[in-house]
Amino acid sequence: MTEQVEREFIPALREGVEIVKMIFFMKVRDRAETRYPDEDRGYFGMLAGAVVNDFFGTPNPEPRFRDFAEQNRERIDKMLADVPVHMEPLRIPLTDALRVQFLCDHQEGLEDGSGAILKRARELGILIEDRSVPLPRQFMNLVYQVGKAHGLVRDQG
Numbered sequence: 001m002t003e004q005v006e007r008e009f010i011p012a013l014r015e016g017v018e019i020v021k022m023i024f025f026m027k028v029r030d031r032a033e034t035r036y037p038d039e040d041r042g043y044f045g046m047l048a049g050a051v052v053n054d055f056f057g058t059p060n061p062e063p064r065f066r067d068f069a070e071q072n073r074e075r076i077d078k079m080l081a082d083v084p085v086h087m088e089p090l091r092i093p094l095t096d097a098l099r100v101q102f103l104c105d106h107q108e109g110l111e112d113g114s115g116a117i118l119k120r121a122r123e124l125g126i127l128i129e130d131r132s133v134p135l136p137r138q139f140m141n142l143v144y145q146v147g148k149a150h151g152l153v154r155d156q157g
Helices: 003-035 041-056 063-071 073-086 088-107 114-123 136-149
Strands: none
Touching: 003 041, 003 073, 003 088, 003 136, 041 063, 041 073, 041 088, 041 114, 063 073, 073 088, 088 114, 088 136
């Protein structure tokens, strides 16, 4: 990629990854409400945030979120193990978002743990290995479709 294309394209791709994260957050929060009905509403958002951050390798360093994640490690792992069974339709957007995140990180020289994140997603049964790495346009079309279906993206007109 040329430097100009990179500067313009990478932020758009990262925004697409963020939309997939929001959809994942909503689905995990809904699943947590079903799985842990005795918890309060605030707990579900905290757990969903911890699951999304853990999956994408973006833990929140703020002490209250870090402590929550440590105290709820078992539930976070259980929620991630649920994805292939209870959230199977999300596997495609999650697979593509992780791969696009990896490519963006690579382009920006931020390859810290991206390979390990892909490996873990594979081990969890979430990553679809035989799926081709999406081209940017394909990824953005997918993001648009799933984002629109979940009320996060609307037609421009």
